[in-house]
Amino acid sequence: MVFLPQEVIANKRDGRVLSADEIATFIAGFGSGSVSHAQAAAFAMAVYFRDMSMPERVALTLAMRDSGTVLDWSDLDGPVADKHSTGGVGDNVSLMLAPILAAIGIYVPMISGRGLGHTGGTLDKFDAIPGYTTSPDNALFRQVVKSAGCAIIGQTADLAPADKTLYSIRDVTGTVESIALITASILSKKLAAGLGALVLDVKTGSGAFMPTLEKSRDLAQSLVEVANGAGLKTGALITDMNEPLATAAGNGLEVRNAVDFLTGRHQDARLKEVTLSLCAVVAEMTGVATSPEAGRGMVEDALNSGRATERFARMVAALGGPADFVENMDAHLQPAPIVRDVFATEQGVIAEIDTRGVGMAVVALGGGRATPTDAIDHRVGFDRLLGLGALVDASMPIARIHARDEASAADAESRVKSAYRLGEHAPANPLIADRIAPTN
Template sequence: MLPQEIIRRKRDGKPLTADEISTFVAGMTSGKVTEGQVAALAMAVFFKGMSREEAVALTTAMRDSGETLDWSDLPGPVTDKHSTGGVGDNVSLMLAPIVAACGAYVPMISGRGLGHTGGTLDKMDAIPGYVSQPDNALFRKAVRTTGCAIIGQTAALAPADKRFYAIRDVTATVESVPLITASILSKKLAAGLESLVLDVKVGNGAFMQRGRDATELATSLVEVANGAGTRTSALITGMNEPLASAAGNAVEVSNAVDFLSGRRRDRRLTEVTLALAAEMLIATGIAGSNKEALSRATEVLDSGRAAEAFGRMVAILGGPKDFMERPLTYLPKAPVELAVTCDRKGFVTGIATRDIGVAVVALGGGRSAPEDLIDHAVGITGLLPVGAEAVRGEPLAIIHARSKADAEKAATVIKAAYTLGPSRPATQKAVVRRISPAA
């Protein structure tokens, strides 16, 4: 079966068989299929699309292109969550230990940040000693012992996706729903999950800024994942403002520790975290209803059991044993702090969220290219949410920077990102919509 004939069929709008797709993916993994042929198929799919059956076949072929994990020796259900990315989205740091404390196992394989969105793995790397890419033995030990482990993807998982994405990235074919779907799911499903919950962001700080686009992607992800044999649902959540009041790496870890310990919990962050936890507990069968699931998640959070699970995870993966008790002792701190003060009073009616994320990248807290180094100490804290009352002379946010010049540049961006009005806007729900397998 020649690669060019497979490309020709898709170019002409004909559906590909599962055998044709698996043959092409095998050639892509082995190198027998050339870069030009991969690019040609990507462009053909970009213009002609894929049916659900084709997307399932592509996802499973890429899933099976490398190592797949098996957790059948664990005494409880195995589940995970994936987010399409946003600003101030540190949900994973609280969600994994909450669900683990309820009795599930969460082998959370996360990614690094690129563009204006932060990466969970970069946040975990802000913790001194934490091994974010452990060997398989330590990964398994952490999951079995603590119930959760937040680590990075190894090269052994879904290697076909790594090559496919690199070619799509330089051929203007990233924005294809079936290809995005297969890319996300092939990595997640290779982790051996029994269930998966997706957090698809929508708004001015998300990759999907329009509701219909977010719904299309969420529906595709849910239908393809279920078609591949993994019970999956999705929540569409709002990203028209930062989810947490902090954006950066160490500052978001500190925010997560405050959340788990009960010292401070941002409203929208709480709403999204508990909603996702409830989805995961229902999917695993630990809870039979949304009400029961929310009750169980809230109980382990308020009792401190989730905080204990996070602390054990950090310790077993090489971080400080007393991290939860003394996080500020260990987290890196930027030398310059600058308050971005408000020049008039009013209510926050809007935030250009993507600009906040770009400001963090400009400070050194994110990447413009995959090989860029991260400054884990820099970031922004105290971000006023939409609906908050702004007082003249009081901070809209606080910049944590490496230099005064960097801080002043970021302050200009942050001030311009905020829109103030004379009256408080209506409160918007953080969870916009649920996509179930039957939707």
């Protein structure tokens, strides 16, 4: 029978459940040319309004995975795992998580993305390191994973290419927020990476794409059910993004924060708890640890002993960065021309933070993209960001700006002041709001 894309679109438009074969053939049409961009857009809109059942979401995810290469790590002598965050501000967890897991014998081939909207991108952070290549060929990628235990790079052209097509269409058709499409987009790339286990860090709060706990839980549940249904052992933590996770926000500043964390010079408490909790989940899921408690002990030892720092340094050097990056970070990370404090306007307790507003202030400084082709200034952003509950007055900085010129510094100061609201007390937001275990 001749395949007609419009029939699949009409079936979903009318609320029917699509078969796995219908979905697979439709997605394969992206590559063969039998499905036009207009038809892909119509399909996305139909899914947005009619949603998809869990079996449909699994089928869509697998079809997008199979649109390109699926990596095979069976030659490695240990488990292979990764982490995905739904995006936040001051979220540099990946920079520590990958080498910590590598130090306990878990291989981490981490395929990351760039900044999206107000959220920072892991690849943009690594671009702050001179010489580091985020787009190595497959041979170098495999070599670094094997030798360092981890490699953090960008999505290759042949990895889930259908996702690139559908994502670009969703971005301009108002269908980004569909949980079914978000689920398939995230998981198709992770499944194509050939993982044995995955932990998800689903954010909730003012700096998250899903601002309410209910919506964050819906997304986390969808991701966990679909990933496990597709054969990838996956669990999730729902973590707080009502304030920046680290005290730094901005690419080079978050790299500096991560190196300070690994070496023990400075470790933000909230950042440490989320990072080690995610690592412990992976340790248990892969069987490297017998329990979350045992996993927590293993990852704390990997961090405190310096073994994780050594793995990070080895990965950076193997991917073209400076061999002495950890030891001589100041010589390699460029400072911003203007560095100055932002002060509170009155006395009070930091009662609320518009975390998205802080992220957009980083974008306005030049640390993110207003359009896809914008160049990023890796020097700019904030550090010494205060969190909820801090007592401040007009003589106490709530943040320190790193800017490239006076105009952007003044704009950033106005933005960050607007993002902080003072009051008498701060809410007690749970750092880890929920945990969702693998379903198989």
